Structure formats: structure tokens, C-alpha cells
Amino acid sequence: MKRNNLILYGALLVFGLMAPFLFPAFKLQISFMWILVILALTWDVQGGQMGYNTFGNILFFGIGMYICASTQIGLFFPLEEWTASGGEKTFLHTPSQYFLGLSAGLVLAGIVPVIVAALIGYGILGLRGHYFAICTLGLGIAAGELAGGIEIIGAGQGMTAPPWPKGIGDTEFRSEFFYFLTFITMLATFTFLRWAYQKRFGLVLNAIRDNEDKAEAMGIHTMRYKILGWMVSAFFLGIAGGLVGNMVGYIEPTEIAFTGATYGVFMILMAILGGKGTLWGPVIGAMVFHIFKEGFWTFFLGWQYVALGVLIVVIVIFFPEGIMGWLREKFPERFGEVIDEADRKAQVVLK
Amino acid sequence: MASILRVDKVSKYFGGVKANQGVSLSVRTGSIVGLIGPNGSGKTTLFNSIVGTHPIDRGTIEFDGREISTLPVPAVAKLGLLRTFQQTRIFGKVNCIQNMLISSNPTKENLITIFSKVPEELTEKAENLLKFVGLHQKRKLLAGDLSFGQQKLLELAMALMNEPKMLLLDEPTAGINPTLINGIIDRLITVNKEFGITLLVIEHNMRVIMNLAQEIYCLAHGEMLASGSPEEIKNDQRVLDAYLGAG
Ligand SMILES: Nc1ncnc2c1ncn2[C@@H]1O[C@H](COP(=O)(O)OP(=O)(O)OP(=O)(O)O)[C@@H](O)[C@H]1O
Numbered sequence: 122m123k124r125n126n127l128i129l130y131g132a133l134l135v136f137g138l139m140a141p142f143l144f145p146a147f148k149l150q151i152s153f154m155w156i157l158v159i160l161a162l163t164w165d166v167q168g169g170q171m172g173y174n175t176f177g178n179i180l181f182f183g184i185g186m187y188i189c190a191s192t193q194i195g196l197f198f199p200l201e202e203w204t205a206s207g208g209e210k211t212f213l214h215t216p217s218q219y220f221l222g223l224s225a226g227l228v229l230a231g232i233v234p235v236i237v238a239a240l241i242g243y244g245i246l247g248l249r250g251h252y253f254a255i256c257t258l259g260l261g262i263a264a265g266e267l268a269g270g271i272e273i274i275g276a277g278q279g280m281t282a283p284p285w286p287k288g289i290g291d292t293e294f295r296s297e298f299f300y301f302l303t304f305i306t307m308l309a310t311f312t313f314l315r316w317a318y319q320k321r322f323g324l325v326l327n328a329i330r331d332n333e334d335k336a337e338a339m340g341i342h343t344m345r346y347k348i349l350g351w352m353v354s355a356f357f358l359g360i361a362g363g364l365v366g367n368m369v370g371y372i373e374p375t376e377i378a379f380t381g382a383t384y385g386v387f388m389i390l391m392a393i394l395g396g397k398g399t400l401w402g403p404v405i406g407a408m409v410f411h412i413f414k415e416g417f418w419t420f421f422l423g424w425q426y427v428a429l430g431v432l433i434v435v436i437v438i439f440f441p442e443g444i445m446g447w448l449r450e451k452f453p454e455r456f457g458e459v460i461d462e463a464d465r466k467a468q469v470v471l472k
Numbered sequence: 473m474a475s476i477l478r479v480d481k482v483s484k485y486f487g488g489v490k491a492n493q494g495v496s497l498s499v500r501t502g503s504i505v506g507l508i509g510p511n512g513s514g515k516t517t518l519f520n521s522i523v524g525t526h527p528i529d530r531g532t533i534e535f536d537g538r539e540i541s542t543l544p545v546p547a548v549a550k551l552g553l554l555r556t557f558q559q560t561r562i563f564g565k566v567n568c569i570q571n572m573l574i575s576s577n578p579t580k581e582n583l584i585t586i587f588s589k590v591p592e593e594l595t596e597k598a599e600n601l602l603k604f605v606g607l608h609q610k611r612k613l614l615a616g617d618l619s620f621g622q623q624k625l626l627e628l629a630m631a632l633m634n635e636p637k638m639l640l641l642d643e644p645t646a647g648i649n650p651t652l653i654n655g656i657i658d659r660l661i662t663v664n665k666e667f668g669i670t671l672l673v674i675e676h677n678m679r680v681i682m683n684l685a686q687e688i689y690c691l692a693h694g695e696m697l698a699s700g701s702p703e704e705i706k707n708d709q710r711v712l713d714a715y716l717g718a719g
């Protein structure tokens with residue numbers, strides 16, 4: 122069991138490190154796969170582990186994207202002029218400016234969404250069930266509208282992220298650079314969540330999912346855990362957003378930053394497909410989903426969203442517990458559900 | 473002896489429904505007190521009022537010398553006043569041990585305690601308490617897979633895990649196999665005598681409450697109808713009328 126785990130982790134790590142060299146043509150696609158894994162993992166903190174369906178996590182992704190790019194530019198140049206008219210042509214980042222800006226941008230892309238999550242969470246995480254879900258539905262939409270009205274970040278026209286500086290490798294090197302940034306961010310997200318789920322934090326999130334009133338009756342200030350959980354999601358989502366903004370190179374309110382209808386839906390779908398409320402489910406779900414999407418999307422030209430709809434229906438009907446849930450049912454002993462003899466007898470008595 | 477819980481003229485209305493109307497009671501430290509009354513007489517509502525599930529409309533509630541009627545549920549629980557639910561509540565998708573660990577009382581909930589491992593010795597304590605209620609063998613099963621009666625026992629063990637000063641039990645024997653009820657009575661007496669936990673028990677089963685409680689309060693239509701020793705209550709005409717549906 123332990124050894125199997127090591128092999129699994131090792132294989133993934135090796136794949137992650139080698140992929141850009143083994144499949145150079147797919148570097149960008151695999152980078153986006155890691156981004157999707159981050160989206161699914163962070164959604165699952167609320168939607169899976171804690172049982173709070175959120176449709177608004179895309180908010181943090183978009184905020185991170187705008188904050189990162191604005192910092193990268195604003196640190197060295199007047200942001201207003203940059204966004205007003207093709208500023209990336211007038212102003213050029215030197216390599217050191219570029220990397221300093223990117224580092225600062227990514228740090229802020231993590232921190233600002235955390236603060237936003239704390240403030241909004243304080244306001245709405247007191248809502249339960251459908252009320253919370255519907256409330257979050259408004260968040261992403263409102264944010265897109267808002268961003269579309271703010272001149273300094275390009276309003277509805279959007280803005281460009283700083284282009285890769287001259288004299289520091291070609292576009293291949295650029296995509297390798299961002300590949301490893303996304304891979305590391307994904308690893309950090311996974312490792313942090315894996316660690317946190319083994320702590321009291323993870324236990325209480327599950328308690329909130331199973332019966333929040335009971336958790337409160339046992340003296341647990343559930344609000345603290347809910348807000349903290351959302352802050353954790355916001356942190357990694359914000360950084361992911363910052364990275365995507367730079368990878369795409371162009372930021373726009375509703376199609377790229379606050380993409381409720383694509384990424385916002387995908388993150389939920391992937392977590393459910395893989396098995397929500399499990400550590401590996403969102404990872405596997407995101408990978409399967411991405412491969413399916415990249416592989417078959419072109420076959421459904423014009424019908425992508427119909428295909429997506431069918432996929433949703435198929436998942437809900439045939440894999441209600443996701444791939445992990447299905448595997449767990451097939452091979453319970455592989456999941457550490459080894460029932461000792463006394464327990465097995467107890468179970469028989471129960472039935 | 474001093475009272476650990478003092479409820480004074482508490483009223484709670486739901487729209488036009490007077491669920492509690494000027495209810496007063498007091499529970500001596502270390503005693504077992506019963507709360508009876510016909511269906512819908514406001515017993516569970518009184519529990520909810522005491523632990524802060526809903527704001528009360530009038531009156532005061534004092535626990536351990538502190539006014540608690542405006543505190544939220546977790547804060548009251550942290551003071552050492554816990555309740556169990558009439559419709560048993562457990563954490564169904566995690567196993568019994570985990571249910572117990574969640575229930576252990578973290579005195580502080582800050583970043584450090586939230587992100588620390590649950591102490592090892594708590595698992596041992598959890599196993600011992602599960603043994604005490606007879607669920608040790610089932611400790612690794614999902615709590616949601618236990619039978620209703622077993623879930624009631626688990627809920628009791630979870631409450632004990634929290635080490636409260638006082639427990640409000642909402643029908644601890646409802647739905648339990650009659651042959652097991654004596655076991656529950658014995659355990660509740662142990663909880664009271666040996667763990668030193670004061671008990672306030674809602675119970676419909678007269679035999680149980682007469683055996684358990686030193687003092688009994690009877691509610692009817694949201695008002696306190698009578699109180700006294702089990703003997704007195706048993707022979708109180710008003711109580712008999714209320715139970716026979718004359719009210
Ligand atoms: N949340 C609520 N909203 C509206 N009415 C309520 C609410 N809770 C209780 N009531 C009403 O208050 C009255 C007392 O209910 P309560 O649950 O306290 O009775 P009880 O004595 O516990 O009854 P039982 O023995 O059946 O459990 C009932 O008329 C009930 O309908």
C-alpha cells in the first residue's frame with residue numbers, strides 16, 4: 122500500500138518533469154492540464170470535503186489574473202497608458218524587470234484573493250445549502266461585469282500581459298518556463314491540501330459536510346474553518362489565474378478571467394467526474410476531462426457544448442460517486458478499508 | 473447545593489405558537505433531572521433556547537454562574553453545556569473513531585490548532601469511550617451505516633468525548649430496543665456518578681425517568697405544569713391529565 126503510493130507519486134513526478142521534453146508539441150496543453158487540476162482541487166475543498174457547492178470560485182481566479190498583470194506592469198510603467206493603447210509596444214520590460222514583476226505579481230495574485238475570500242466569506246458563508254450556492258453564482262458574473270467597467274485595467278477591451286522580454290531565450294523556453302511554474306503550483310496545491318486534510322482542518326470540513334449543526338453543537342466554530350478553507354482555495358486559484366493571464370498573454374473580463382461558463386463549470390465537473398471529497402478524485406478527474414476535451418473537442422465542431430452536456434449526464438448517471446468512488450467500490454482493500462475480522466463480524470451483525 | 477443551570481421565566485414564540493411561556497427550572501450541580509411533557513409541549517424548544525440555537529423572546533438563562541442566553545451555540549458548548557438531538561445527529565460519512573475525534577473539545581481554535589494533527593492519545597480515549605457504550609467493534613465502520621440505536625449510543629459517546637460539565641439529553645432511549653434500555657440507564661448513572669456530569673433528560677418513557685431522575689419537571693402547552701420528586705410527579709393529577717390528553 123505504502124509502496125504503491127510511492128510508485129504512483131514517483132511516476133507522476135517523473136512524468137511532470139519529463140513531459141515538456143518528451144512531448145514538446147503538447148507543452149502548453151499539459152500546462153493547462155495542471156491548471157485544471159488546481160481548479161478541481163481547490164473547488165473540492167468546498168464542494169467535496171465541506172459539502173458547500175460553490176459556483177463562484179472563478180472569482181478568485183480572475184482577480185488573481187488581473188492583480189498579477191497589473192502588478193507586473195504597474196511596478197515599472199504607468200498602467201493607464203499601457204492599457205489605453207497597445208502599451209506593450211511602447212514600454213518594454215527588461216529581463217530583470219520582467220521576473221521581478223512576475224514574482225511580485227504572483228505573490229499578490231495569491232494574497233489579494235485570500236483577503237477577498239475572507240471578506241466575502243464572512244458575509245455569505247453563514248448561508249447554508251442552496252442559498253449559499255445561488256449567492257456564489259452571482260459572484261463570478263458580477264465580477265466580470267465590474268471588471269468590464271474599470272478603465273485602468275482595459276475595461277471590456279481587456280489588457281495585454283507583459284510580453285516575454287527580449288534576450289532571454291525563445292518562445293520554446295518561455296513555454297517551458299511557464300510549464301514548470303504551473304507544474305510547481307499544482308504540486309504545491311496538492312501537497313498543501315494533502316497535508317491539511319490529515320489535520321483537524323480536514324476532519325472538521327467533513328464534519329461540516331455531514332452535519333454542520335451537530336458540529337456547532339459540539340463546540341466547533343465552523344465559520345472559522347469555512348472561511349479558512351475558502352481562503353486556501355482563493356490563494357491557489359489566484360496564483361493559477363496569474364499564471365494563465367501570462368500564458369495567454371491577453372486578459373479579458375468574461376472570456377478569460379471570470380470564465381464562469383467554461384472554467385467555472387469545468388472545475389465542478391472535473392471534481393465530480395474524478396470523485397468529490399477525495400484527494401485524488403479531482404486530480405484524476407481533471408486529467409481525464411482535459412484529455413477527453415483536447416482529444417475529441419475537434420470532432421464535435423460546433424457541438425462542443427452539446428457533447429459537454431452529454432458528458433455531464435453520463436457522469437451523473439453512471440459515475441455518481443466519480444471515478445474514485447467507483448474504484449473504491451470495486452477494490453475496497455486498495456483504499457485502506459481493510460476490515461479486521463472482528464469488524465467484519467460486527468458488520469454482519471449490523472445487517 | 474448550588475445550581476449549575478438556572479432557567480428563569482423563558483418565553484419563546486414561533487409566530488403565534490407559544491412554544492415556551494415563562495418557563496423556569498433549575499438543576500443542581502451533580503444531579504439528574506428529568507423533563508417530561510406530552511408531544512409538542514415545548515421540551516425540545518426549551519433545549520434549543522438553552523444552548524442558543526435560537527434567540528429567546530424573554531427571560532434569562534444562567535449556566536455555571538454566567539448569563540448565556542445571548543451566546544451562540546459553539547460558545548455555549550465550549551463552556552461545557554452540551555446537548556444531544558432528538559433526531560440523532562452524527563457525522564455519517566466518516567467512521568466512528570473520526571466522529572469521536574471531531575467531538576473532542578479543542579479549548580482554542582486558532583491557526584495552530586486547526587492545522588495540527590489530532591493528538592494520538594485522543595484516539596485511545598475515543599476507543600475507551602466506544603467500549604463504554606458497546607460500539608468498540610464497530611469503531612472503523614462509517615457512522616452512517618450504524619443502526620439507529622447504535623447511532624444514539626455513538627452520539628452519547630461523542631458527547632462524553634467532549635468532557636462537558638452538563639449534558640442535555642433529548643430522549644436518549646427513544647428507538648432503542650427495550651432489552652437495551654436498562655443498559656442505557658446504567659450507563660447514564662455512571663456518566664453522572666463517575667464522570668461527574670450533570671444531566672437534564674427529556675424522556676417519554678416513564679419507567680426510565682422515574683428510575684433515573686431525582687427531580688422531574690413537567691411541561692404542558694409550553695408552560696411549566698408541575699415539578700417535584702418522581703413520587704410527587706407520578707401522583708400529580710395535573711400531570712396525569714396532561715398525559716391522558718385531557719389538556
Ligand atoms: N422551528 C420552529 N418553528 C415553528 N414552530 C416550532 C419550531 N420548533 C418547534 N415549534 C413548535 O413549538 C411547539 C413545541 O415543539 P417542541 O419540539 O419543543 O415539542 P416537544 O415537547 O419536544 O415534543 P416531542 O415530545 O414530540 O418531541 C410545537 O407546537 C412545534 O410545532
Ligand SMILES: [Mg+2]
Pocket residue numbers: 515516517558
Ligand atoms: Mg422534542
